[in-house]
Amino acid sequence: MKEIEAVIGESRYTIEIGNRLLLDSQRLKEKISGSGKCAVVLSNYLYDLHWEYLIEVLGGYTNKELFLMQDSEENKNYIYAENFLQGFAVKGLARDSLVWSIGGGVVGDFAGYCASLYMRGINIVQCPTTLLAMVDAGIGGKVAVNLQSGKNLVGSFHQPILVVSDTVFLSTLPDREIKCGLAEIIKHSLIGDAASMDILLKHNLESVKDESVLSELVYHSAKFKVSVVAADEKEEGLRAILNFGHTVGHAVESFMAYKDISHGEAVAAGILAESRISKEAGLLSADGLELVVDLLKRYDLFDNSINCGSDGVIEHMKFDKKNKENSVRFVLLKAPGEALYNQTVPNDIINRAVEETLA
């Protein structure tokens, strides 16, 4: 087992990474000692896939209530959350109770949102089960649900007391979800995570799926995200670098109404477009851009046939939450591994880069 010690604001907790970690209920009980009843918020899809393992895991706890979540982006809303909160009350959860979230980023955000509200906030243990959630969504304490007007518009910061990334779950992840996680790992490597960059440059989409390689990547990438969040928990400065690739990426997803495109594919397109902007703005060298292209190609994230016009995407970038004073703010690369945040760029550079990427 590998461990990362996270010290974020007032919170201090461990992130555990390893195979079949959830089975050791004795160790986990010691880590959460003092907690009362547990509400286990579990993805119903994950339960179908791993029911034998999960029954064995849950058998280790007596004082628990199971809440199955139909995990989809549509259900990540506060009306569905009200059902869960009502369920917490009916089952007698109290201030010393604990929520265990077991699932991908949707379940983690949703369960975290519920835990942050119930009795003004109860503890949560995050058990991310997708690659993306292990390196990104499950790390950093942001919890939220969606509104019709946009994703993640209602939420708060609610740090977990423990994160358990049990890599046994990664065996059932389809390629599309592996690639979503890899897009975020590539992003981390380009903005400063040198250890992941080394690993990524030695592998490709097939060889990276080896459990030991994925665990190494989860460890380094999660550790990198912790270091950024620890320096700026509430996103007042440095944490903004984590948006690299997401200004264009979010605009692509939102323009396509979140259909026919995965988050990873949109982020990969965003990484490419924003690297091209970095080069056109005189920051990133041609060799630097070549490295970005190489990384995306290795993991089948380069030619993802995104078939959407650039005009609509450029229009959608104007609604990015991170914009200030009516100008689009970018994270740009000075070099692979070195990012600058809060950057503005002339419109003609943005237009050319987005057109070239989405052509």
Ligand SMILES: NC(=O)c1ccc[n+]([C@@H]2O[C@H](COP(=O)([O-])OP(=O)(O)OC[C@H]3O[C@@H](n4cnc5c(N)ncnc54)[C@H](O)[C@@H]3O)[C@@H](O)[C@H]2O)c1
């Ligand atoms: N809080 C944050 O800081 C943060 C950061 C990034 C993303 N997010 C949020 O995370 C969500 C995306 O998370 P995600 O990419 O994990 O997607 P997800 O939670 O939708 O999971 C993707 C799919 O994989 C399934 N799944 C989960 N674990 C599996 C496994 N082990 N094997 C097979 N299938 C499995 C899920 O049921 C789902 O169908 C979005 O809602 C996004 O807004 C939050």
